[in-house]
Structures are given as C-alpha cells and as structure tokens.
Amino acid sequence: MTKKELLEAMAGEAGISQADADKALGALVSAVTAAVAKGDRVAIPGLGTFERRERSARTGRNPQTGEEIQIAATSAPGFKPAAQFKATVAGK
Incomplete structure (x- = not known):
C-alpha cells in the first residue's frame, strides 16, 4: 500500500x-x-506499541580481515504488534 x-x-x-x-x-x-x-512508549490499541530499544556495546568481527572490532551501544526503534493486529494478519 x-x-x-x-x-x-x-x-x-x-x-x-x-x-x-x-x-x-x-x-x-x-x-x-x-x-x-x-524514550517514551507509544501504545495504539489494536495496532501495537512503539518503543525505544537499547542495544549494548559488543565485540564484532570485520568479515574481510577477521579483525575484532568494538561496536558501540546504540538505540533503535522497536514495534510490538497488538494481539488483535497479529490475529487479523494471521487470518483468525
């Protein structure tokens, strides 16, 4: 759509x-x-909840060299669908 x-x-x-x-x-x-x-949560009944999710710092690897690198902590948006929304999409 x-x-x-x-x-x-x-x-x-x-x-x-x-x-x-x-x-x-x-x-x-x-x-x-x-x-x-x-950092607030936004809940829309029948649709779901939008929230900020924190990702902690971690060690990763450069796929080309295999060298270990530090990946910084970050925030990302998250969405959790409401039960009614999931059921409608599933055809129930």
Whole structure:
C-alpha cells in the first residue's frame, strides 16, 4: 500500500478529505517519532506499541580481515504488534 492509497483509505473510513487525512497522518508520525526518540512508549490499541530499544556495546568481527572490532551501544526503534493486529494478519 502506498501513502496515496493509505490516505484514500483513511479519508474514506473517517469521512474526511484526503488533505485532512494527510495532515492527520503527518501529525501521527511526528508525535510517535518524537515520543519514541525521548524514550517514551507509544501504545495504539489494536495496532501495537512503539518503543525505544537499547542495544549494548559488543565485540564484532570485520568479515574481510577477521579483525575484532568494538561496536558501540546504540538505540533503535522497536514495534510490538497488538494481539488483535497479529490475529487479523494471521487470518483468525
């Protein structure tokens, strides 16, 4: 599904214009991104939970030389789907 198709579906479902759907989608993405970047969890019932996940520092290997390298700790976004979302996708 493309962004255009998503906006059309949102506009039809909510009974709003595609321009308003675009603003709403942009606001949702901005709000979720900002909250997760701060370390907050964002739970959307029926969809899932967005959160920041910490990855600890570790030792890795350069595949070309075999030399050990240190990989720094980092943060990454994570998503855990809601049970209802998983069941719908699985066809249950």
